[in-house]
Amino acid sequence: MNDERLIAELHGRWVFGWERNEGDAPFDFRRTFGEFYDFDSPDLRLYDDFDPEQRVATTATGYGSIWEPHFDRMVSAHHAVDDGPHVIASHHLAASTLAFVARITTPDGATDIRTTTSLVWRRTPDGWRIVREHNSTRVLSAGDLDGRLPVYEAG
Incomplete structure (x- = not known):
């Protein structure tokens, strides 16, 4: 598999690491990502x-500490890729862009979003790893994603 295809596959899998189902164990960023x-x-x-505080994390652990409380509070988070991934790669660095839609459900209700995510990957001895991330999210009108996300059965 060439680097572009590998990065595309990684970026696609990364999106679904953010999935949550009702009753999931507490969100562990390091274990998941x-x-x-x-x-x-x-x-x-x-x-x-x-991120309501729009912080810039300078470590992966710090980034996880931003998201773990939010994802622990969620009832569910379901995603679908809307566009991409689009990848360019050189020997040591690669960049990928992908757009996804998601329905985030909390005890207060559901929010539909569309996010464009841009990741920069660096080749390490352990493989390609994210070293830059920029996500821009737009909240959609209620119900915009009806019928666009997979149906999840409880159980």
């Missing part, structure tokens, strides 16, 4: 404007 982020890098920059 250990194969994606460079937890040893001293120079990460990770940003998602869906």
Whole structure:
């Protein structure tokens, strides 16, 4: 598999790491995303404007600490890829862009979103790892994703 196809496959799998189903165990960022982020890098920059505080994390552990409380509070989070991934790769660095839609359900109700995510990957001895992330999210009108996401059965 060439690097572009590998990065595309990784980015697609990364999206679905954010899936949550009702009754899931507490969200453990490192366990879920250990194969994606460079937890040893001293120079990460990770940003998602869906974070209410719009923080920029400089470590993977710090990024996880932003999202673990939010994902623990969620009832469910279901995603579908809307566009991409689109990848360019060189020997040591690669960039990928992907758009996804998701329905985030909390005890307060459901929110439909569309997010464009741009990731920069660095080749490490352990494989390709995320070293830059920028996500831009737009909240959609209620019900916009009806019929666009897979149906999840409880059980």
